[in-house]
Amino acid sequence: MNSLWIETFDKKHEFPKLSNSISCDVCIIGAGIFGISCAYYLTKLGFNVVVLEKDEIASKTTGHTTAKITSQHGLFYNYLINNFGISFAKSYLNANENAIKNIKEIIDTENISCDFSYQNSFIYTNNHEELQSIYDEVDAVRSLDFPCEFTTTTELPFSVLGACMFQNQAQFHPLKYVYGLVDSISDNCKIFTHTTVTDIRQSDNNYICYTDNANVQSKYVILACHYPFLKIPGFYFLKMYQSSSYLIAVDTKTPLFNGMYLTAKSPTLSFRTTQIDGKDLLLIGGADHKTGTYCNFESTYGSLEKVAKTYYPNCDVLYRWNTRDCITLDKVPYIGLYSHYMPNLYVGTGFQKWGMTSSNVAANIVVDMIRGKENPYASTFSATRMQPIKNKDEMKNMVVQSTKSIVVDKLNSSYLKIDDIALNSGGIVQINGSKVGIFKDATGKIFAVKPVCTHLGCLLSWNDVDKTWDCPCHGSRFDFMGKNLYDPAIENLEIYNIE
Template sequence: MESVWNSEVNFRKREALSKDIECDILVIGAGMAGLLTAYMLTKSGREVVVIDAKSTASGVTKNTTAKITCQHDLIYDSIIKEFGEEGASQYFKANQLAIEKYKEIIDEENIDCDFERKDAYVYSVDNTKSLEDEYIAAKKLGIDAELVDEVNLPFKVKGALKFKNQAQFNPLKFLQTISEKLTIYENTTALDITEEISVVTKDDIKIKANKIIVATHYPFLNTPGYYFMRMHQERSYVLALENAQDVNGMYKGIDKNAYSFRNYKNLLIFGGAAQRAGENEEGGAYEKLRKAAKEFYPNSIEKYHWSAQDCMTLDNIPYIGHYSSKTPDIYVETGFKKWGMTTSMVAAMIISDMILGKENDFSEIFSPGRFDMSASMKNAANDLMITAKNFIAQRIDIPEESLESIQRGHGGIVEYNGQKTGVYKDNDGKVFAVSTKCAHLECELHWNDDELTWDCPCHGSRYDYKGNWIESPTNKSLDEI
């Protein structure tokens, strides 16, 4: 499984860090957010080192649908209600400026990354009230928006809200150029940050820095900051189809089980089947998309399929700024929801301005220190309930299934060798047995039958069927049994 972006770009390999070093600024995470921040700070004359536990752009960035837009589902009406027009205006201006900043860098660096201006749409097949409310909010903020009732999709819509002059691109082609001159160490896993502002890696190598930026998608430090109490993760699935429609825009549905659409060259990127991490035990997410694709585009041919994972904050606004009030020299970029390309640029602009001592007109709305209890209570209560349920389940639930009940090519939780165990049985009948206890905060893992992984429903950590770590917040693998 690889994305269309991944199939087109190969980054040069970087060495792992092999000795203690000192630097001015350390960026942890070589995805879009971390690399953009490093690029901007380097351009300003600062010494920057980037480390990544795996390789450059090998995480969430390579699995995006790569829309660059200030239209993030339905967001502006809710921000106005919760934070006022000033907060909503900051959010819009930051994300709109991000589009223009991408274009500026692309022109300056002469990057061929298939950057295209496209209109963005959110649509509904059964209700227009929320679209109308969002339109009113958009107009208050001066957004170039329009309500329409006809779009270039393979089905009728009740209505759609169009934001004009947004953009899309190939993110890995873009990163290949801007990362070339950056100092990057791959296969260098950060485990901790000491009080002396040093990062300790899994190989017990220490990196002393004046400033540290945590751009690891989901923060790997639980305290301070307590981001594990303020976010969960969701997965969504994507097909790239040949012989499908040119939809002439970027589309995201707001109804339950809605789809997203955009084109790239001769392909239609068709997404959906979103769910909380850890909620795909039976599989079938890709099959749902394939069934819909054949209904909409009978002659289409699947060329690629992949999935992405996104951090969802309590109020749907990212956390960008100081990691906590107690860590003035440590910064965080996280909670980008499903709009990581635009928000990565926003994060890079905010953090680089903070470090360089520049004024920023839109940092307040993204501050990790904000907390509107009325806006966040419902989501916080739901996340807490799911976390508690899976934390308790790991300790008291006794599996009824045995190893014999697991079919070849599938996995599940069983009683094995006298203990609760996660097992995967490959097509030859070989058994891979691991602990069902997440290495992050010990919630019970769930099997993902589409991707043959163990996923944590509490905070989104993921492991392959052998127990190897795939995705944060954990940075450790599972115990084999």
């Protein structure tokens, strides 16, 4: 299901697939908001840039976001201060506040029409037990010299017990912004779509990015592909997982409110409004779960629709979509040098569902590193940081899940029979001792795949909401015919012929 942004954006751009080998200064892999922001800044500085995109521009996470542009990343600053100290938290906050200014400056300079508007951002609660965490966050943010307020007044259609409010935050239409950047990029950038990078190798002082058809040789490479597909060195698969969230866009048939809202604790609920073709729409997001874990319609879109109907009984749900983002173990993005063993290879990932500002922070850090300029925020986000893991529970979960999916689940001998699988649904069956992933369409036609992730070999799980095969370890996703949809996997699943 495509997002409201993708469905309502009139895309006038077509880009070729890479067919001949070429060279450039910087090769950027991935054309989401991070990759295109890097291309924008680098070309302004005179670098020759090539962007290689597996699908289409901003068609993945960026095209399915909520597009709040804010430095208020949940109840985050109290956590940062407690775990990393005041100056670290201040650096994180300033970097993201600067990003809001940078985005506005680009929009003004390039005259990008992307429905940008300043909004107040709120983290609120209606739960007495969580109220103290709101007070604590307000105190934490104020200790960073940022003017944050405690309030019980919002424009939401229900009252709140308390909220932490940041002023002068913003929102926009993410596709209009990213394509606006593309239009503003000068001639020294070539963009290729439907071009998947399958490998990167060092050759003398350069890198070669391999695709199916041709190669790109460059001194610098930026991994802007969301979850890096390179495994060693880097080992990002040991330090990042993906989390999915769902969104609906609702015609409430009533005048709507200003402001951007998020609940204090998980499972979160997110609200913002937008106007499409003159009509006010309400966006409700939430129903987070680790990508690849069980979900159904009721627990995802159903739960959001229930919220919509509670406050707007006559509303119509016009769009439903979901996407996922990378979460690092200490909740701070990885930005900068990818690995000490691969000089001139850079990364920006782990934006933990706050990539509108984080991508701008990342683009500035990486571009400064390429041009040899010091960036004041580089050490805060360093991708090669070696710090004690703050989130031990999450680390344990990742190791347990990976072991379970790679080893234990594959040995499990309980399985479904093909007849057990309902029409328009899927599951794993055992045939001649092998596990086979089966999807039965509405007519009973069977599509069979090897249900093993092509990234690191985890056993996939069936997602009945999207009719996809999802990896519970690192979040790769494949359609029911085995086509790879989402990173970090890049290869399709093996297909079986079942008579």
